[in-house]
Amino acid sequence: MVDKAAFENSFGFVLVKSDKERYVVKCQDKRCEWKLRAAKVLNTRFCFSIRTHHKMHTCSRASQSTVKKRKGTPDLVACLLHGDYPGSMETPNPGTIQKLVQTRFGVKISYSTALRGKNRHAYDLRGDPGESYKKLYCYLHMLEKVNEGTKTSVKLDEAGKFMYLFIALGATIEGFQCMRKVITVDATHLKNGYRGVLVFASAQDPNRHNYPLAFGVLDSENNDSWNWFFELLKSVIPDSSELVFMTDRNESLINAVAYVYPRAHHGYCVWHLSQNVKDHAFNVNKGVVSFYFREMSRHYTVAAFEAAYSSFEARFPSAAAYLVKTTNNRKETWARVHFPGVRYNLDTSNCVESLNSTFRPARRYALIPMLDAIIAQISKWFNEHRKEAAAGSEAHKLVPLVENLMHDMWKEAEKLHATELNSFELLYDVVAKKSDGTADPESKNYSVDLIRKSCSCRVFDFEKIPCVHALAAFMEFNTSNVDSSRYPMQLIELVSHYYLIEVWQLAYWRTIFLVPHESEWKVPEDVKAKKIIPLQPIPKKGRKRTKRLFGPGEYRRPRTANKRRKRQGIVWGA
Ligand SMILES: [Zn+2]
Ligand SMILES: [Zn+2]
Structure with a gap:
């Protein structure tokens, strides 16, 4: 801290004494009275209190400027980062830190000093890795204690x-x-x-x-x-x-x-598979291959899938062979x-x-x-999700995502014409409506089974949410049975119970408690006695990679800014 202040006000100081008990610094000008004396507070490990501080320098400013500037150190950088980014692991890159130190303290530091300071800041924050392993059993004991089950x-x-x-x-x-x-x-x-x-x-x-x-x-x-x-x-x-x-x-x-x-x-x-598959296609746009593959994997009916698959084989034979x-x-x-x-x-x-x-x-x-x-x-x-699950209106029985989907599909379902085939087994035939409201025999028909929750388009079967045809059949059921003794059907009867709001709320009813501070831990002796030998850290050279390494066939999206710059140039022969 003294280091940082000294740089900010650009004066030098001399360390008189620094040990586990005391820390005494004086102005580098021997005749000056500026002095700081700090001593350890009793029964603490790192807590120092300032005992003496002569605030005013009696030396002259002019004599200071001739003194050779002190060098920036990783500690100085870490100290700066502690102040500017308290509790944050995300600090600027070393190049920016270099400039930051230059403007703040007027000291030039090397790239590696900046990087080491950045790492030291992170190290101070995230704690001592070795200590973590020693405390692990006690930590887990407390975690189990505050979160039942x-x-x-x-x-x-x-x-x-x-x-x-x-x-x-x-x-x-x-x-x-x-x-x-x-x-x-x-x-x-x-x-x-x-x-x-x-x-x-x-x-x-x-x-x-x-x-x-x-x-x-x-x-x-x-x-x-x-x-x-x-x-x-x-x-x-x-x-x-x-x-x-x-x-x-x-x-x-x-x-x-x-x-x-x-x-x-x-x-x-x-x-992931699409990224690998596209790498085995040649002389084609690889993005198209992966897109086509993902679309193919999503088909609902065997007929549609087989058609897509054979055309995939024909268009990208090498990718299909790899697959x-x-x-x-x-x-x-x-x-x-x-x-x-x-x-x-x-x-x-x-x-x-x-x-x-x-x-x-x-x-x-x-x-x-x-x-x-x-x-x-x-x-x-x-x-957050507990709040979200409780926030919906009383009328809504389905989670917002499905509720909105039903809302959108309702309009589409109204354009379809459903014919009842069996009033007991609730079988329907669904086709498009003509403008006068009658069935259009030219359009493709779908058969819906409301009891087995199935439709020949298979979306209903796979997603456990009614497809647009099932919705049309559902409307037909409720309108044609208005006067009869049968009860109207509820939409939620057709949707998997996993999409009901009340089921969703249940998933979040319990609170997750955080492990209390170490000083609050009450751990039995037998747990305390368990020993773990911590792993040895593996020394690493160079800058640390923080992003996920990509697997085979995955690429980072190229920077768009560079692309644009390229495009601005003259294209010869265009
Ligand atoms: Zn002084
Ligand atoms: Zn359908």
Whole structure:
């Protein structure tokens, strides 16, 4: 701090004494009376109080300017960043810090000094990584205590060294009963100086929000680590044929799901697969290939899918050949129409991406601050979505997303003409309406079964939300039965119960509590006695990468600004 002040006011000082007890500095001019004396406060580790401070310099300003300027240090940079970015891991890049120090203190510092100062700032914030491992058992004990039903587990190797960590919060496990049984699993690398991956198993709530079920830290993605993670996941979410896992195509991950959850269904993330497939197409626009592939995977009827598939094969033979090879010709792993499980309307690639970006800064913290950050974020989401679920009007029975969809489709459904085929089995034939309101025999017809919740367009069957044809049949039922003894049908009878607001609210009824400050911890002696040998940090050279490394076939979008500059130039021969 004295350092920073000295630079700001550009005077030099001499350190008289600095040890664990005292810190005394004087002005560099011996005759000057400026002096600062600080001493340690009793019974504290780092707390100093200023005992003596002669505020006025008695030396002359002129004599100061001849003195050689002190050099900027990483500590100075860290001190500046502490002041300007309190509690924030996101600090400017070293080049900007160089300029900042230059204007603020009038000192030139090198790029590496700026970078080291930036790293020191982050290190001070995120805590000592080694300490985190020592306190881990006590932390997990407190987490389980404040959040009932929480399951945590730590795996050590034979030497007692930390290997894996698993946490599933009680509130989210309980809430999963109200969720569609589709779980995405994803791993990203940690940036805290130790190798390892942060793993999330996450569901999606009916209004398309992330709903993390469990998370953990593994040493890397391998058979042992994934098996360990899924065994623990299975202890809170049992195997069932209703379960669907959506993941990328990491081989260990695929094996672990198949081994631990034999009854569950497993599909691949279509977005990741599309990035790989497009790389195997040649002499064509790769963006078109990936788009075409994703569209193809979304078809609802076998006929439409087969037509799209054969035209895909014809247009991009090399990409199609790769697709067959890489998936062992198992179309059910990526095509919705062939998928054996119930995936509803989930588009899984987006939610994994947003989870990754949400926790990007946290992945640089030491273990416990990272866990704190993750739990705080989940708790925040719970609070927000709890409010959101309670905010809707009384009339609305469906979550806003589906309610809006129904609203939009209603207008379209009114343009259709439904004919009752069987009044007991509620079978309908739906065609387009002519302008005079009668059925148009020329248009394509769809058959709707309101009891089995099915339509020949198959959207109703897959998404568990009525398609536009089912809506038309529903209107026909209610208008034709106005005077009869039959009760009118409610729209919510046709929608999966997972989309009901009251079910949505249940998923968020429990509060997620944060782990209290360390001074409040009450931990039994046997937990305290458990020892973990912390991992050794892995020394790394150069700048730290903070963004996710892209897998094969993924590219960062090129900067648009550069493109534009290029276009402004003269194009010869155009
Ligand atoms: Zn002085
Ligand atoms: Zn339909």
